[in-house]
Amino acid sequence: SQQGEEDPQALSIQEGENATMNCSYKTSINNLQWYRQNSGRGLVHLILIRSNEREKHSGRLRVTLDTSKKSSSLLITASRAADTASYFCATAPIASSASKIIFGSGTRLSIRP
């Protein structure tokens, strides 16, 4: 079963605009992670936010976590063509093995030049 569900499934924006993707999950978590996948490639770890954190920044990335709503958002500011990729959230449920995380289905982001 899907723990994390991203929204929207696909997003197309103009270069320079900000992109916001959302993730909802069902069970209590230890942490939530965001990954990027370029077409036909493996996933790259972007950022991790722990359950006791509300916001985290890394360069042009900003992640928020609302454990009361069981949701997270990933904001990419000043988007670039190279940001075109699929973005996945992944959750580490408290009840699960410490090593296992569960991926959502992803958001496909397209940046128009």
Next chain:
Amino acid sequence: DVKVTQSSRYLVKRTGEKVFLECVQDMDHENMFWYRQDPGLGLRLIYFSYDVKMKEKGDIPEGYSVSREKKERFSLILESASTNQTSMYLCASRGQGYGYTFGSGTRLTVV
């Protein structure tokens, strides 16, 4: 740079063949994982291993087995390949931190 290397980017095999997908990591990570990725279904965990010779089933282990004889190598085995195993296979590893490091993937086609 830390690395997870999958032996093949593209593979074409015949139905009924035994298929080996190899994954090697150079980070001395304890945990290794095999996922398959299909359109609309996201990443689904097939098997994972938290130590040498240790393995646990993931969400979709049927038709697959794994081997971890050495810490750096985690092999996925398709005992008798079938067309519904045509997919992108992704290997990942994780050390003491929480983030996963993924390989570039193997796109397997079973004909």
